[in-house]
Amino acid sequence: MPVIQLPDGSKRRFDNTVTGAEIAADISTSLARDAVAIRVGGELWDLSRSIEDDVAIEIVTRDSEDGLELLRHDAAHVLAEAVKELWPDTQVTIGPAIENGFYYDFARDEPFTEDDLEVITKRMLEIVERDEEIKREVWVRDDAIKLFRDMGEEFKARIIEDIPADETLTLYRQGDFVDLCRGPHLPSTGKLGRAFRLMRVSGAYWRGDAKNQMLQRIYGTAWATPKQLKAYLHRLEEAEKRDHRVLGRVMDLFHFQEEAPGAVFWHPKGWSLFQNLVEYMRQRQNEAGYLEVNTPELMDVSLWEASGHLETFGDNMFTTQTEDGRIYAIKPMNCPGHVQLFKQGITSYRDLPYRLAEFGKVHRYEPSGALHGMLRVRAFTQDDAHIFCTPEQITDETIAVCQLILGIYRDFGFEDVVIKYADRPKVRVGDDAVWDQAEAALKAALDSSGLDYIHNPGEGAFYGPKLEFVLRDAIGRDWQCGTHQVDLNLPERLGATYIGADGQKHTPVLLHRAIFGSLERFIAILLEHHAGKLPLWLSPTQAKVLTITSDADDYALDVVSQLRNAGISADADLRNEKISYKVREHSVAKVPVLMAVGRREIDEKTVALRRLGSKHQKVLALSDAILELSEEIRDRGQAA
RNA sequence: GCCGGUAUAGCUCAGCUGGUAGAGCAGGGGUUUUGUAAACCUCAGGUCGGGAGUUCGAAUCUCUCUGCCGGCACCA
16 A cells, blocks of 8 residues: 655555556646656656555656656667568667667668668657557566577677676567567657657667677657657757858868868968967967977887887877888877977976977878868867976966866856866876876866866876866867876986986976867867857958948048058958848858948948847947957957 | 768759759859849859779769768777
8 A cells, every 4th residue: 555755745645556657647637648657766667567665756757858768768669669570680789868869779781771761760650650568577587588599689689698697687578579678668659759750870889899790770869749859950950050161161261172181271261260269379378387389290200109109199190201211200299399398408396397388280190980070180280288397296287277278268158168087098108106196196186176077087198197178069069178187107208307406317297288179179169169150359350341332442441451450350342242242241251240331431430330140230430340349359259 | 990871063952764964152254333141144164073894875873992971989
């Protein structure tokens, strides 16, 4: 005779054991309709599972976060059922719910085609229509293995074999389809509804390991209501419009071409944007006590052997051989070069910390399949810096770097930043004792900074543990940009020393840090974050002066020169076109400020100023316009 | 690197089951002097990504290489 407590504190008494479905029905018919599971303690239970004890429960509805996950997981099962009905020889493997949807991995020789997806969708809708009951069954491990092996489901059998022998297994059966699954599930396939869509098919390795067989993964999205599905598809379309590869073309910033895979051809406007970022960073770094340097792109492989790069990073390095037989590597990182600079000049502890910065262009041979616009390239520019310091200085320097990074991200409008602490990876150089020391130092510094962080095990650099700075953009995507690493290995390998206060030789600690990470990547992120509408201070062309009639040509040129004198990048558009035509063209190209000038403006020494994204313009004195824009540029769009 | 898709004019795309290419925009020339997201007329522009094959004949079918796209793996 269980007493069930609901989230509002009310209690219901039942005479016999009761199921979640019965409780929901007892409350209201609409709840009975929308319920998909119940939460008992921390666990989700099937609606059909009977409750014997007094417990507090929560009814999970289809549009809640948990409910959606269930729905998506169910969609994966219905997908698998449909595929098994259509192609019985296909083997099923796994099919979880993921963000916004689900997937299922199948083993099948024939590839799935676009047309197949339509056929599968149709079958899935039929299965929903059939409203098959989804039944939970508890099985003994060995019986389950036999069941799947007899069905020819080798992959499933292997999954079960890896489950500890004493663990009870649950299978879920719907129609003729049975799948190993932890559950819970919806009570019947009809509850899935029709708000799902198969999106694409792709390859995926069995158990996520590139050494294994490749399976075929079908991705789908699923929602509680058709309206939500539509909204999601709309969001995808919007995200596509933000694609930096598209914006790069319409804004005339850069391009790629076949002869240089993974390398950017910067157009004048794009390069101007690039230089704006460099100038900004240069100023911030100068203020923070960094010294800017430049080191060779090409250095003999012996240096890279000594640093350990060739051994641990060699697969990613470009090399070239000259006529004299020497082999040079094109630098994939700037650190060895900076150590050479340190070795040239620094001899005393009095010079530490010694902070070297370089806008270093590095080349890395990334796997062809990894390339993606400017977000993943083979040639990129790092805002790299190396801080040589004593062990005692690690904490202060680390805190200073964290503050610098967070402050800079704020200037770009990124407030939401996650810090990850990544420790030793499998492939690394140096003794464990040195790693113990480096990890402890970084962690202690981070702890004393008072910043929140999460642990990212095994993801450090090959020479030391690191902090990763992940920022979240306007549409909720995460990007890793900044990094800060403690390195006790490279300075020693490359023979860097200084004389301490004790008169003895010491090896300096090397802190590696980057803030944008890659300028190319950061620009791509900025473009997508702002959907191309860059803040005024960053825009390559800040203002365009448009003539309404050719009578205004002289005045327009005068306006442009006054703007330029005030440090505002401006151009005139004197073409024989209608003003609407010019407004449209420059709006499409995302020019932030348009100034139209005609006869009235000539007479009154004014401009008709229109902001990107606005349908309105205001007429103001040229001098006032210049003042307004100058202030906005100076404050980087953030009113003091 | 792996799986799948894809490559036609500067850009976006059309071209059915093989009969050697078409539109819009951009560009050139002209008309128009224009008041806030596309004025009008006209001209030019492509060995259909590269190579090989099948065929009387290939943008179209096959193979292969390269790039790109979506994932996976890698990386950050």
